[in-house]
Amino acid sequence: MVSRILAVAGAGVTLVGVVMLLVLAINAGWFGAVPRVAGGAGLCAALVVAGHRMISRPGGRVGAIALAATGFAGLYLDVAAVTVIYDWIAPVIGAIVGLGVAALGIGVALAWKSERLAVIVTIGAAVLAPVVTGEFSLTLLVFLFVLQVAAAPVDIDRDWPMLRAARTVPVVGALFLATFAASFHSAGLAERAQLLALAVAVLAVAVSSSLVVLRRHADVVSLAVLATTWLPVLGIATLFEPRIAASIDGAVIIAAGAVAYCARRVDAPVHTVLVMIASLAALQACSQVSVDSLRTIALLAIAVALMVAAHRSASVAAWWTGSAFGVIGAFDLSVSTPVEALIDRTFSDELSWGSVVASLTLVCFAAAATLSSTVVDALRPLREQIVIVASLVGLYGVSAAAVSFGVLLGDDRSGFVAGHCVSTVIWMAGAAVLLLRGLSSRDHAHALLTSGLLLAGAATAKLFLFDLVALDGIARAAAFLIVGVMLLATGTRYARAFAERPTPVTTDADAPATR
Incomplete structure (x- = not known):
């Protein structure tokens, strides 16, 4: 030594x-x-x-x-x-x-x-x-890239992790420094394009060599190389105008999907890394959108897509990544469609058709998050909390969609009143569906019962605390009648279900002893 x-x-x-x-x-x-x-x-x-x-x-x-x-x-x-x-x-x-x-x-x-x-x-x-x-020039970056290319073939038959790190860290670090410098001195289009081309070449070499190693065994260094070499491309994309930057981010998403398809039989957690990279690219692409409602729709649509992927692959990483996009999208919706616009019709001019579509997308996300959580084993201890939170998120989405739709179709007063009347009915309908579904589901009966009761309580509370004051005339009467009938029907169905259950037969041996 x-x-x-x-x-x-x-x-x-x-x-x-x-x-x-x-x-x-x-x-x-x-x-x-x-x-x-x-x-x-x-x-x-x-x-x-x-x-x-x-x-x-x-x-x-x-x-x-x-x-x-x-x-x-x-x-x-x-x-x-x-x-x-x-x-x-x-x-x-x-x-x-x-x-x-x-x-x-x-x-x-x-x-x-x-x-x-x-x-x-x-x-x-x-x-x-x-x-x-x-x-610090482009030629220097090329010479660092040449070192990466010269050492890459070693991965074909040798397991040298230190060399993998040694050939990757210098060129990736230099690309980050070059991106930082280009953002300050307003680099020309040709320089930015050359920098992007070099970053793509570095990425291609790193991905191909990492997959060669990961097909043999799970290697931490190769996973780190696979994850970090995408980042310079995303960083350089920010140097371009929004449309070009969004196109580059979209190309990164497609490339990550293609690599995931090629690595579908690799045992290492490659798909988790690629999901994170694609999600980061999607988030960066969404940040390039200047219209609030379009950005919100894009964020929530990505969240729904990730939840669908989590349901198909039972991937906990895809589920949590989709949840992160859903949280960001819900926050963005609360900014573009503020709560005061939903409870005070004097602010109803802030509602738009984009609010309707974004709110419905939020409802789809809440439903997708609930359904996908049932197939991910790692989420089993959190299943009840997920259903409750998803129900609350869905409530906000339904209310925002109904009120926005009513205001856009009618005037500020009648549309606002009709929208709240419909949202209260939908709340109660959702509660009834959850409660009745709980009667036929053994695995998720407790979660469905809890969320259904909470939703029914929320609908009843809204009926008395908000609708009784904000609504008037036929809308208020209709809300009370419809919600009341739903409560009665659901309660009757529950009573009949328990009455139809067979009662255990008590034998003499089971009876308590008497004197």
């Missing part, structure tokens, strides 16, 4: 010394450009040759790995300097030559069966490349 620590430290110090010498020579104007480049390449090649000779000697493996890693990393930095500083070769040619140098270093690491050699080459070149180039 001591020899390995000393060798790795020596490799790092030597590599830093080489870079400092190159930078110092450039700044001081020593030797001229050609001798500097040739001298750096010759020194690095000598280190590689020395490592190759030392590997076969007894006890020479540690030193050989350090020497070879220093040499290959230095050669890669020499190519970067020739491309960026001296402009002797085009960036495309420089990237190809750099790919060859990095691939040669990774190939030697494979031949020597040394993950440490591959990691030192990758990390050394990635960390010191900005020092050599002296600027």
